[in-house]
Amino acid sequence: MKTRAAVVLEAPGNYEVVTVDLDEPQAGEVLVRLVAAGLCHSDDHIATGDLPVATYPMCGGHEGAGVVEAVGPNTEGVKVGDHVVFSFLPVCGRCHWCATGHQNLCDLGAHLLVGGRFDGSNTFRMSYEGRPVGQMSGTSTFSEYTTVDVRSVIVLDKDVPFEAACLVGCGVVTGWGAAVNSAETKPGDTVIVMGVGGIGIHAVQGAAQAGAGDVIAVDPVPFKRDMALKLGATQAFASMEEATDFARSKTNGQGAHAAIVTVGVTTGDHIASAFASICKTGIVVVTGIGPMNVGLPIVPAELTLYQKRIQGSLFGAANPTADIPRVIRMYQEGALKLDEVVTTRYSLDQIAEGYRDMHAGKNLRGVIIF
Ligand SMILES: NC(=O)c1ccc[n+]([C@@H]2O[C@H](COP(=O)([O-])OP(=O)(O)OC[C@H]3O[C@@H](n4cnc5c(N)ncnc54)[C@H](O)[C@@H]3O)[C@@H](O)[C@H]2O)c1
Ligand SMILES: [Zn+2]
Ligand SMILES: [Zn+2]
Structure with missing residues (x-):
């Protein structure tokens, strides 16, 4: 046909x-x-x-x-x-x-x-x-x-x-699962979501649902920050510097428990700024995709001495046949927008x-x- x-x-x-x-x-x-x-x-x-x-x-x-x-x-x-x-x-x-x-x-x-x-x-x-x-x-x-x-x-x-x-x-489970599965968000955690698009907005919702104490949305676009605040973010900033300062202010100077990277065209520099924002044992979840060049400008010793983690996340580390019905039910019940x-x-x-x-x-x- x-x-x-x-x-x-x-x-x-x-x-x-x-x-x-x-x-x-x-x-x-x-x-x-x-x-x-x-x-x-x-x-x-x-x-x-x-x-x-x-x-x-x-x-x-x-x-x-x-x-x-x-x-x-x-x-x-x-x-x-x-x-x-x-x-x-x-x-x-x-x-x-x-x-x-x-x-x-x-x-x-x-x-x-x-x-x-x-x-x-x-x-x-x-x-x-x-x-x-x-x-x-x-x-x-x-x-x-x-x-x-x-x-x-x-x-x-x-x-x-x-x-x-x-x-x-794609978008819903990828973002929601990045926060719930990959970032292992726990009640009271301080979580940064870097990039509030069709994926990041669901990471915001997932982090809020998992009980994060701070859901810090980062996006240069004011409209995205407004939407994040409407759908579960507790703070929204235009830059990672501001978000990192805020995360430290809430954690006795330690930093965020998790930073989820959902930037549209993700680069090594974005991942490095997320890496700088997390605390010891904290986790960077990389969901965003970008050019296929090599390079992640982080200090390797920070990985070792602070036990920081970098975790890739495909479809929010979720199982389509179980988690697609799950998010649809949460939508029908009003828990997911x-x-x-x-x-x-x-x-x-x-x-x-x-x-x-x-x-x-x-x-x-x-x-x-x-
Ligand atoms: N891992 C997966 O399974 C999976 C699945 C789908 C999409 N993706 C990838 O996730 C990424 C996001 O997709 P999307 O559809 O949400 O894109 P999108 O364009 O809708 O959203 C990206 C957001 O990033 C923001 N942004 C740009 N630069 C930024 C910066 N320096 N700091 C903070 N925010 C910044 C933009 O303003 C925009 O709001 C893409 O790279 C996409 O390919 C991954
Ligand atoms: Zn997609
Ligand atoms: Zn298979």
Whole structure:
């Protein structure tokens, strides 16, 4: 079939909406009609080239929710008409990582920046003018229709609004889990969240829910700081220097227990400023992604003598099949705010404007409504 989709033809480049060819679902695949898709910064990285992918053109998008239109033969767990959210990390349920409670690190992840089928056949479900098109994270949610592996979708209750649901497949759990799982936030802790975008706002909410005494949001954009204060931050500052001074003032000069880095284009310098803000045994959680160059300007002895920790965090170290339903339930019960996070809605044709707005700091999360 044909569908309209936003693709990056080469990097550096921009999203362009073109008509692509899309395969009907084969065994183990489903065809989904998109209803809503979030504009995560990671899709911008594949356009700028900060996160180079193996296949260009690449159809972007890995936050999305929609309706199942067709199901391949012998495909279990999903039926036509189901409402689904995409998980940007597929779950095989069988590999070492899935079997040991680390579904976020499932071995299927090896395929996600190639964007073809997960079976090693080097085949693609999407093409443009005869060239294979990669599907970002295996999902390519910037498309009116997409065909994906059934292991990339999670069925939703029909009363969950698509607009909120689309966020949970990446931004919500990534931020919330960074605070709750990776930073191991405990009641009374002093936690800094550096960068209040579509990911950081959920780290703010997660730290508050886990009982942090101080939830210190850092962002140069005043609107982001205002939103952080509305959704759980106790303080908000424009710079890490101010945040670090405040954290020390609350901890007898020691520093924050955790600093979570969710800056849009994360560099070694950002991680180093987070490292400087934490106390002995404190933890820096690195969620943000940036250019692939080497370099983390920290003093190694500080790591040793102060027992500081630096912890990477993918999808908030969470398990999609358990934690996506968990955050949806918290949203339905009012404990987690998602409607407030969607600040602007765009059509698919306005996607470039959506990313311009992200760079201009106008959105917590922009969402495409199909
Ligand atoms: N680890 C994962 O699983 C995972 C998943 C999704 C996204 N990401 C990455 O997380 C990062 C954040 O994504 P997003 O969608 O929230 O981006 P975003 O653009 O919505 O938000 C980034 C925020 O960082 C702020 N910022 C910029 N420079 C700053 C600085 N020096 N100090 C403090 N704040 C600063 C911006 O003003 C913005 O509010 C990106 O790098 C993205 O690729 C990681
Ligand atoms: Zn994302
Ligand atoms: Zn697995």
